[in-house]
């Protein structure tokens with residue numbers, strides 16, 4: 001197996017990507033026949049174990065460089081948006097659907113939008129909305145307690161997706177949508193239709209929908225128009241609040257208000273278009289939903305497999321919370337160190353975003369490799385953290401590795417290789433929020449419920465969609481005996 005030297009080689013000595021190792025390809029088709037979209041990450045990770053941490057495969061006639069070398073991955077992530085960007089076809093697909101926000105924006109547009117989006121997730125903002133997050137967590141607890149009382153199996157991922165939409169809407173938009181109690185609200189179905197379509201289109205061999213609309217594309221159009229209408233109502237309500245109380249413009253209370261203020265800005269450089277406001281509302285909802293829901297579903301999976309982990313989470317929750325049912329502030333949630341460690345270990349082993357799709361903005365050199373402008377890359381961010389050179393006994397689920405102080409006998413531990421949230425200037429702005437959500441749900445379950453698998457013999461598989469989810473995960477909750 002070939003491993004690359006991490007440092008950037010002088011341009012003169014750099015190799016062309018045609019010299020990289022990789023799977024044998026067919027003329028015209030490249031390796032496309034070996035790729036199943038839902039297993040794409042697993043195939044790329046397997047190839048990386050075979051061909052090394054810098055190899056190439058072909059999507060039709062387009063070469064794609066696959067990188068899982070920590071130093072090279074870090075360099076690419078650090079040098080955005082100037083030297084590297086997200087795949088341009090990804091941007092086209094996402095923008096065509098109307099999600100043209102901070103995730104797909106590049107250059108100056110990205111800088112402007114990023115600043116605004118970050119303002120929704122400051123420590124002060126998270127403190128301000130913590131009470132609402134606790135209320136939403138209690139609703140989830142009641143739902144799961146009721147299922148426990150009825151002895152019903154629970155599709156935990158579906159409930160968690162409603163939970164994350166409720167939390168994101170509350171924190172970023174100041175709105176209590178309450179999908180958990182309202183259940184089969186059309187919004188969650190419409191969002192599901194949209195997310196599924198984004199995923200399908202990303203992996204489609206060519207953009208057929210620009211020529212012919214299949215039933216799924218028509219369903220997408222309907223879902224989009226309904227969600228847009230709902231978001232416009234939301235914007236109108238926020239607009240009316242700002243008009244009623246103009247002092248709020250100086251200190252906006254939600255991302256929505258901040259975006260509306262920026263939309264009206266005198267300075268043309270700061271001004272956001274209507275499309276940008278709407279695009280970012282959808283982007284933040286999309287980016288905050290499945291990622292966090294899938295991560296918490298995987299956390300429940302690990303808890304169900306490991307009663308010892310459940311017991312330790314429970315002991316910590318009992319000790320730290322005292323008479324309280326849930327952590328009362330974000331700082332309180334952070335004091336649940338073992339539960340936090342369980343989240344970090346879940347993210348390392350079951351990252352909801354195991355791949356990042358990157359493109360070179362101009363001719364450049366990456367390690368030993370010369371890349372032309374537009375060269376496509378996939379960064380195997382999960383694979384980086386699965387190597388024993390980054391983490392001791394890397395394939396094992398060992399939450400203790402994240403506790404401090406770490407015993408000197410604990411072995412290799414390089415937190416730079418934990419890349420579930422990305423890294424560099426585009427690192428996930430929702431990181432702190434999602435860790436709070438995991439801590440709240442982890443503490444709630446540990447305190448009140450036992451979790452087990454409905455059918456331990458049924459394998460739970462990794463399924464890559466827009467995010468990486470546990471397929472076939474059904475759990476049973478039992479009320480805890482105190």
Ligand code: HEM
Nearest residue numbers: 102103287288291292295353421422423426427428430434
């Ligand atoms: C466990 C949960 C989550 C995971 C694993 C996750 C992962 C990621 C990753 C890998 C990226 C790309 C980073 C990069 O390019 O370096 C990203 C970007 C982003 N995430 Fe998250 N995310 C999570 C939760 C959230 C939440 C809760 C929100 C908001 C409510 C959010 C909003 C965003 C946005 C807006 C971006 C685009 C940032 C940019 O391009 O500048 N994410 N996330």
